[in-house]
Amino acid sequence: MKLVTTIVFALLSFNALALPEKFTELLPFVQEAPDQGETNTCLYVASTGAMELIANKKNNVRNPQPYGPYDLAESFLIHAPTLNSSGKYYWEVPILKFNRGYGIHINDWPYDAWNNTDASTSAWTFRQWANLPKVELPKVETIPLFVIGNRWSTNVLKQSHLDQVKEALVTHKSPVMINYNDNGYWHVILIVGYNDNIPGYCYELTDKECGERKGAFYVRDSFGIAYELRDYDWFRVKGNAAFIVKEKI
Amino acid sequence: MKFVFIAILMISSAHASQIVLDGWDQIKLGTLMAKLPDSAVDRNLDSLAGGKRITTIFPRKSDAFEIECVNDYFDDSPVPSITACTISLDINHQKIEKNYDEIRTTTSAGAASMFEAFPYGKDSRSFRSGKFDEGIDFNGKKTNIFHYMFTCSVSECLYRFSEKVLK
Numbered sequence: 252m253k254l255v256t257t258i259v260f261a262l263l264s265f266n267a268l269a270l271p272e273k274f275t276e277l278l279p280f281v282q283e284a285p286d287q288g289e290t291n292t293c294l295y296v297a298s299t300g301a302m303e304l305i306a307n308k309k310n311n312v313r314n315p316q317p318y319g320p321y322d323l324a325e326s327f328l329i330h331a332p333t334l335n336s337s338g339k340y341y342w343e344v345p346i347l348k349f350n351r352g353y354g355i356h357i358n359d360w361p362y363d364a365w366n367n368t369d370a371s372t373s374a375w376t377f378r379q380w381a382n383l384p385k386v387e388l389p390k391v392e393t394i395p396l397f398v399i400g401n402r403w404s405t406n407v408l409k410q411s412h413l414d415q416v417k418e419a420l421v422t423h424k425s426p427v428m429i430n431y432n433d434n435g436y437w438h439v440i441l442i443v444g445y446n447d448n449i450p451g452y453c454y455e456l457t458d459k460e461c462g463e464r465k466g467a468f469y470v471r472d473s474f475g476i477a478y479e480l481r482d483y484d485w486f487r488v489k490g491n492a493a494f495i496v497k498e499k500i
Numbered sequence: 501m502k503f504v505f506i507a508i509l510m511i512s513s514a515h516a517s518q519i520v521l522d523g524w525d526q527i528k529l530g531t532l533m534a535k536l537p538d539s540a541v542d543r544n545l546d547s548l549a550g551g552k553r554i555t556t557i558f559p560r561k562s563d564a565f566e567i568e569c570v571n572d573y574f575d576d577s578p579v580p581s582i583t584a585c586t587i588s589l590d591i592n593h594q595k596i597e598k599n600y601d602e603i604r605t606t607t608s609a610g611a612a613s614m615f616e617a618f619p620y621g622k623d624s625r626s627f628r629s630g631k632f633d634e635g636i637d638f639n640g641k642k643t644n645i646f647h648y649m650f651t652c653s654v655s656e657c658l659y660r661f662s663e664k665v666l667k
Contacts, residue, residue: 278578283619286628317619357620365626367651449551449574450581452527467581474524474630475619476531480581 273446274420278469278478280307281443282315282322286475288364290374295328296473297439298346301426301496302354304443304471306388308424309498317357323386324360326374342428342439343393346496353385389498393428394419396493402430402437404491413483416468416493417445425497426471431489442486442493443478444469451480460488519587519647519661524630526569529648530583532617532627533558533569540613550574551581564593564605565659587648589661601645603661615652626651 282303287296306321307313315321328345336344360383363371396415399407416427420442427442434455451467453460467480521529533541533556542557551574558567566588571580589603590596597604618625629647649660 273575275577285620288628362620365628446575446577449577452523452581452583454523469579474528475627476528477579479527479531479579480577 270414270417270421272448273444274417275444275446275469276424277304277308277420277426277443279313280304280315281471281477282307282319283317283477284471284473284475285325285362286364287473289370290364290372292325292329292364292374293473294342294439295325295345295374297428297441297471298328298496299323299325299354300441300471300473301346301428302349302388302391304426304441305391305496305498306386309389321386321388322357323388324355324357325362326360326376326378327355327380329375330377330380339393340395340398340492340494342430342492342494343395346391346393346428349388350390350499352388352390354388355380355383356386359383391496392499394423394495394497396427396495398492400491402491403432403435405432405489408487408490410487412490412493413487416442416486419493419495420444423495423497425495428494428496429486429490430492431486432491433489440473441471442468443471445483446480449480451482451485453482454485454489456482456485456488460484517589517591519589521585521587521647522630525647526583526585528627528630529567529585529587530569530571530580533567533585534571534580535617536610536613540610548572548574554580559607559609561609563590563607563609564595565589565661587661601662604658606656606658608656611652611657612654614650614657615654618650618652624651624653 282300284296284300287293303321303323307315312320328348331348333344334347334350360378360380363373365371396419397412419427428439429442430437430439445468447466449467450464461482461484464482466483468483468486469478470481471478536558540558540560542560544555546553551572554571556569567585569583569585572582573580591603595605615625618627626649628649645662647662651658
């Protein structure tokens with residue numbers, strides 16, 4: 252038994268050591284997110300962003316511009332009926348709606364989180380989408396990495412969870428959708444890369460929580476910019492769930 | 501001599517104010533400034549140990565306000581690891597318009613570049629502070645307070661700064 256444990260530990264250690272110091276090859280395909288404002292649509296913005304990234308990568312659309320060929324309507328995922336949620340976590344359900352084989356382009360169903368200075372809820376307004384033009388998309392699948400505690404749980408992750416996320420990025424070359432506690436709200440965004448050697452933003456952490464500031468994830472949040480760097484400790488302290496989103500082969 | 505220096509300092513302090521920006525606001529603004537073309541900004545490059553520091557000032561010509569962002573990049577990262585931004589206002593500038601809860605100024609300087617840098621919108625695009633205080637009771641009126649909000653067409657930008665958060 253001890254021998255087995257030693258071998259497993261050695262394999263895990265080898266695996267961790269085998270990870271490259273950085274993984275950035277998804278960055279050229281990240282579609283800039285809209286500013287979600289006060290719409291409470293993070294899960295749909297993140298899910299749409301994952302599909303945009305996968306479609307841009309599959310079709311070699313580099314440095315995609317707003318309104319580019321795979322800039323998709325977030326509202327489609329809000330309103331399209333669920334396809335198959337059996338045995339799936341809450342977070343996995345929206346993106347699987349794309350397994351119809353299509354989405355709607357943002358030009359045909361704009362996403363407006365703001366009306367001048369006021370928050371807009373128009374993203375939640377139903378529209379007849381069946382006759383809107385469709386953007387052909389690849390089928391996708393989700394693979395849970397871990398779900399610990401509830402959506403607001405903090406300080407439940409360990410270094411091994413961060414390694415799981417990094418390994419998933421390298422192995423699947425696909426985005427990882429994560430849930431974390433954002434100042435008291437549960438929030439879903441994408442991790443799209445990492446670099447072990449550079450600092451990132453400590454985002455709502457104390458200096459003590461943020462540690463030595465070495466190593467950061469590239470994250471795609473939904474606040475009107477493509478991606479930014481957040482310190483590994485941000486996810487270790489604030490995170491609680493992670494899922495791979497990849498093309499279904 | 502010392503008195504003259506202090507007097508000059510006091511006069512300049514009276515004319516300049518800064519908008520309070522939290523860390524997230526600074527990341528957002530730093531990202532926006534990094535996207536603006538050289539023609540729209542003053543940009544300086546300095547080397548750092550293991551990286552580079554890019555300082556960006558917008559707009560190029562002295563105006564009613566100035567945004568200065570310092571972005572530190574490490575390794576070959578396309579986005580900065582550390583960002584520090586300040587927004588300074590010349591509150592006595594003739595173009596400044598003050599109302600009950602905010603300071604406004606419009607300018608055509610760099611408008612097209614700002615419009616292009618903002619992600620979404622047809623004829624008008626906007627960029628807001630991540631800090632949004634909803635329904636603040638101010639002078640007997642409920643109002644929404646942004647630390648900053650920029651709304652641009654290709655020809656003109658309206659810059660709005662919340663007076664409530666002025667230092």
